[in-house]
Amino acid sequence: MNSDEIVKLLIEARESYYNTDTPVMTDAEFDDLEEQLRAADPENEYFSSVGSGASTSDKVKHQIPMLSMGKAKNIDDINVWIKRLALNGGEPFIIEPKIDGLSATCRYKNGKLFYVATRGDGEYGQDITHIAEYVKDIPASVKFTKDDIEVRGELYLPRTTEFDTGGRPLRNNCVGLINRKENRGDLKYVRFAVYQLSGSESGDSEAGRIDLLAENGFNAVKYKLVYDAGEIDKFYNLYMECLRSDWEYETDGLIVSVDDRRLFEEIDSRWILDHHHHYAIALKPPAEFRETILNDVVWQVSRQGNLVPVALFEPVVIGGAKLGRATLNNFENVKKLKIEKGDTLIVQRANDVIPFVYGNKSSENRETFSGEIIAVQCPSCGSVPVQSGVHLKCINPECKEQIIQRIIYWVKNCNIENVAEASIRKLFDLGRIKGIKDLYELTEKDFEGIDGFAEKKILNFITEVRSSKRITPAELISRLGIPLVQKKSLVKMGIYTIQGFLDFNDDSYVIGKNIIEWKRDESNLRLLSELLEVLEITDAGQKESSGKVCMTGKGPGKRNDLAKMIEEMGYEFSPAVTKDLAILICDDVNGKSSKLDNARKNGIKLMSYEEFFGDKIIDMK
Template identity: 50%
Template sequence: MIGQYIHFSESRTIALKEQELIQLLNEARMAYYNTDIPLMTDAEFDQLEDNLREINPESPYFSTVGHEGEDSGKITHAEPMLSMGKAKTIVEVFKWMDKLGMPDDTKWTLQPKIDGLSATCFYSGGTLRYVATRGDGSVGQDVTTIADYIEDIPQSIAETDHDIEIRGELYLPKNTDYETGGRPLRNNCVGLVNRKENREDLRYVRFVSYQTARWNPSASEAGIILWLKQQGFHTVEYHEARSRADIESFYNDYLQGYRDQWLYETDGLILTVDDNSLHREIDSRWVVDHHHHYALAIKPPSASKKTRLKAVDWQVSRQGALIPVALFEPIELGGATLARASLHNRAFVESMALQLGDELLIERANDVIPYVKENLSSSMREGESFMSNLAPSLCPVCGSAVVEEGVHLKCSNLECPERKIQTVLYWVKESGMDQVAEATIRLLFDKKIIANVSDMYKIEASDLEGLDGFGDKKIYNFLTQLEKVRTMEAPALISKLGIPLVQMKALKKLGINSMDAFMAFEDETFVIGRNILTWKRNPDNIRFLQDLLSVVNVQDSKDIQTLGQICMTGKGPMGRKEIQKIIEERGYEFSSSVTGSTTILLCENPEGGSSKLQKARKMGIQLISYEDFLSE
């Protein structure tokens, strides 16, 4: 279920061993930085980190930042993009200031901690050379192509004497016209940045800058923001403070107004020693691995409001778990109207002792996701069970018996229609079939045209004729989307099976480049390997895979010598995945960025002036139009 969080009770997290905690945290990091489906709230993530710190404060986990994305070109940061230490109260902030021991007249800068996707734009000679995400802090993902769509990332700047990185946050504003589908803005932003086709929607994404690297145009952090604004960049709001009273006053202003008024979602403030000439000396007093010591993230309590529980809607996931969703009287919170929130699982509902009509305290976890923080009515009936009046004994979709399995209630029917629908929707999403809507899949189920993923590949045009909303164009588009994913390499198919943490990069590291290698794999050394073995032990999973293999053309992935590396810029006459497929069929390797290994740059017009074209000319790379290349 999109937007579903997993609830970790305090007793459970305390009992987790170090490696289990690290595994959970790394899974959460991977989801947070590389997907549009978060695994847990910020508060739950912080709680797990606190528990790990209690067990082993020297854990190697704390020397990493973020999480590496999928291989689509890597950028090694000249200066690491580190995280920050955290404070949850103004008292903790003052303790941190005491530790720094700065003079009383020290100038501080406060700015919003924006809940987006951290990125950096590198300019050399005034020309944009690349855009990269933070990644793991040392190596980020090359996303230079997004600059063709995002107006806040200029192709050139006036500063030509110094190499400079402009660092900031990619985000969707609160008043965006983009259709979010009810999902958090950050998750939608990540999805758009990672999208490989239909990228025009990237125009909704903003880039807000707040920092420079490699060269500082000012010795003041506030001065850097002012300089960025003068250069035409979209910049963050900021506040200069010279006393603790001023810091506390701005913090209160943030809680009471700014976090609702600012158009970017935030999850706190950043407090920094304004004089950046002091930063190196401050860092020298402590080990710098996970974060610098001259700045601090102030993460306040999430905004909250009271309301009444009207109903609980139980939704069925592709694994058969019944996911409870609280339906409550609408409230205004953080500039949004809220009327529903996930209750995670059976155990969470039971721990809340929920009953209809209860008074609930709703938070926006991370100031974004509606979250049931507390049942204010439960204290009067301690010990009573919720099970008799809220939990279904039968599946709400198929009417089959419900069984308890761990923290969940599960539908016992493997043939439950909703389980199958959710499985197909997952495959459609993971395959990049962006033009196939959920409503389309549900219609095909209702009309009994499909009952599983493999059935989709058996659809012919005649099966769709006469269906509501299916004209000739939609039929053509649907069948075209299917054909795009009818043939794929084994790692691509395996990565779409829904095995936790198993993606293309992981399969490459494990040496799994064919279906035979996948079925023969038995290595339990790493978590990813154990996840594969667990998945294969389930006979239903094997049947699902066999059905897929009967309709999908699967090829082994081989490391072969190529004719060279080809990169693309601008808009081609067909989708990028289609052009990429042609590139690879002709014996070339596709690259998302222009590098020293690039042989050819495909473009709309070889005489154009984009940053990629200018860079390619300087490097002596051959420029070929899409028309000429595709007509060969």
Template identity: 30%
Template sequence: MAAADENADEDNPYLQDPPTDFAPVADLSEDEAERQVELLREAIREHDRRYYVESEPLIADRTYDALFARLRDLEEAFDLSHPDSPTRAVGGEPLEEFETVSHVAPMLSIDQSGEAEDVREFGDRVEREVGSVRYVCEPKFDGISIEFVYEDGRLERAVTRGDGREGDDVTRNARTIGSVPQRLHGDYPDFLAVRGEVYMPKDAFQQHNRERIERGDEAFANPRNATAGTIRQLDPSVVAERPLEVFFFDVLEASELEDSHWSELERFSTYGLRTNDRVEMVDGVEGAIDYRDRLLEVRDDLDYEIDGVVLKVDSRDAREELGRTARHDRWAFAYKFPARAEVTRIADVAVQVGRTGRLTPVALLEPVDVGGVTVSRASLHNPEEIAEKNVNVGDTVRVQRAGDVIPYVEEVVEKGSEGHYEMPDTCPVCGSPVERDGPIAFCTGGLGCDAQLRRSIEYYAGDDGLDLEGLGEESVRQLVDAGLLTTVADLYELDREDLTDLEGWGETSAENLLAEIDASREPALADFISAMGIPHVGPTTARELAREFGRFDAFRQVAEEEPDRLEGVDDVGETVAETIHDFFTSEANAAVVDDVLGHVIPQEAAVDTGGDELEGLTFVFTGSLEDVTRSEAQELVEAHGANATSSVSGNTDYLVAGDNPGATKREDADANDVPIVDEDEFRALLADEGIDLA
């Protein structure tokens, strides 16, 4: 074991009652600055350990902030930055992409079941093979598993689970998480690789979602999605702004191993690695079942999401004897909780500003299972409906989910508040007055409201629009804030100098985005119709409209002059037809469409009756295909009877992965045992049915 070289020192003045009236930086010599930096780093690491691991902070938050600011000022003034300094937690320059790194030991999945008998069968098998054992039981965290590797006590790398053998190097992002120590404490091993679960606390998640909704951003569906989306951000400064935490729960590899898992966990806290206080040691599998039942009772009181418990054989020798399969360790088992009922509590209400300025109140929920999907937000629709249902923060409500749309609050089951929620008088994003049109509330700020402008551009460039890689919500916000985008059409006026003058943009990222924009000047008709952001017209309806009318000018003319004809198109009823008509007859929308048409030429859509060769199959596409666009591939399989959806589920038959596929869809495919095929395999699959891809 190696002793830490920077343990908290009794002579360090920044530990107990630290002074914050520092001498001016300019008055310090280089030697004095180096000594003060050393003491500040040492103290801040100890304060982090006390706060995150021991939950016994020595100083107030304001004092901690003063010490942190002083350290940052000294490092900048004397060029004393260091990779494992606490100040590295504020992020750094954005990455172009993540590097793929092999794990030091496999990060396998866990065999699981929601049935007690399956747990007992696991226990019987363990006892037959190695005799009676003790189990370490822990919550099954619903977050993102990360491998953290420490060499000589320093954090060297953090890697996502990936396929279990290799994953993405997210070290710079992990350094921004306060509960991830940059340096270990105590008598740590020379080499230590540990498995941790990064998560977003429930309270922090609700607050973060509220902030996102009120500034016009899309809310995260649940804490796990928020965590996954955050840890894979290419810009560490974005990660630093989001409330992530971590629990460490397993040793993957170490230069010196303990005889038991329980002993390893006891040492974690001495190293400064934060563990969960609900972990217990039990005798036999019945003790593990009892542990699960007790944890289920307090599940809703925890500030982190769990979906079951994990029982692990404590003895390392027994673990070695039990071994592993290709997919999971044979010494561990997850006993899952039943899905939550559709009744939950409203934790908060936020107001979302849409592309058209419509204000939509959104209930932020204690996460609940609705139709097999865990959700933590639900639409309250409009002020009139809120008053009719008498719904407010603190109420227990029943949540329903219709198709793939956002869940909605059906009724109040139990009042936990007085009265009903009142909508704001001003827009939460721009402060403009709110006006009512019947039951609907609108922001009067128009494109002067950042939320409306940004959301229209984000949608145009997003997966349901023209899929412009490199133009996500953060980059759109940056371009809008810089005054470079005042309408969608401004995308086509951007040049390299505009982009490279902005923070975080290099020559390569600028050229890549401009190439994406240039390639979108002749979009598929269905993509263009969807990208316009017409309410109720998503990719599926857009494809039906493209098939029906063939040309954009023909579709637009019917929408403006003969909206009744739209009702003959699949997926278009009276309400949708009226919405499409209203969209094109709006002077503001018509002007935006005309401006965009000055830069793009939507392609004619071939009317193809196709066949039913692929009937019953469901495809999801990710990444870019070489010979056809994703939209053309979707149209092709749908023309031959298949379904093409945007997300992977247990109903998906194939995930077609082109170049630069999305990691989330691949992970979802692995989780649902969905076959992943490349473009050549997709082409062969179609050829077997007599269908030509291109």
């Protein structure tokens, strides 16, 4: 595969992992693909993105980016990381569980809960404040500070949950509950484990801040302070032996971090900061395996038309979870494994989380592959699929499941409340809707005779849908499901209008190639045309940014006020030094700090606060 093909697979996997309850590949496969891409194209802009973009409605911009983690596979990698840190010696490290849930942050202002948001792409998350009234670990207020703070952690379902998981992984169920549009009472089963406090002058120790949160009623993670790689290795062995099965939450490794927060900025300043912080690293465990007998393979249809194979096998228990199904990822993988009914499969639960079929013992000496389990027709519409890359694909534009999945995707990304998947399926089956456009043309009469739709529910449904009609060009384009295309990437591409999107033809970047490929499909252009008929496109007043600007050192005012002024001046504020930074504002352009040296090395312009803000500084005094 070339770089573009790898990026396409990675984006599909990210979107599935962060935004749905049905991941399409395992963590191990995902990591392997990332390593392939890093070896082939280390500067690919894919590596500057984190997670998956939140829907463009009700987005929350994180005051401090929620970045990903660098990865270590073994203690040797940890030793290399410690050597790179080049600390003075004697500084403690804090080890915490890497909970496999949904990363989230709770922001408090003046002691009151302001919002709850997902990590999203690290810069923007989705507002999920609605869960606070159900999740007992999210207090409505805090007493220990009136500062503007963020409490970060993981939303998860405990191993001992009473919620009926249907045999699916706990993380998948947790994401499904959080994304529910109706029947939200089951959110009471979701827990929130906190691991970080930011925005407060509450000490320089990460461990101390976790203790503070625990003392104030938060469900804080367990941690261990250690001082060298030997102690880290010892704790990791304890984790492998018993802790990962004893902890109430599922984990996919450990987080090792420098405990002294005063060192964070200096450590990060030595390298470009885009994907992950350098003062912490994730130590991931090897996967667990079990053998079982394959009973059948079913094929599911994605909104892109890909037929995704799922193995159904004799139930096995791995890491305390009973599993009876696992993804086979794609058509090419089924062929590679030469899978037949009755085969002995090796099922792996990668990083204690996502089950997948690792191998097929029965096919080790099998020279031929009958292909009896390969889908010969789309399970939804019955059309004959064609091979597209590693997938079998249904190319029928009228395929029921594809259309329904696209409607569900649109509703979710518009953050339309009170519109559940079950309701969409009912309306589709009864012929009341045939596509996204029809949602906006529904009237009370269209709900007549449908069980479960009382007057209030009908009114809520129609009101919520219509409230999403007013939309900016950037919001519309970013909701079309084009890989990597978000509002900020449209600015980068110089796309500010629908016509600008239609005329765009620059394939210099992966994002541009994705846009061009999407427009080649006539059905996509028909979808856009239909949406333009029913949506009200508003002028966002969006202007081209003059570039990204970061600040370091002591400024002439509060950091938040200065950041706001930067954006009012037409720039995009960046809280960290990144590769695409235009200007780094500092108190001394001739300074010798590692952050300034790093900026000079990467050709980033240095400006003093006085030079950048000019007379605006006088206004602040």
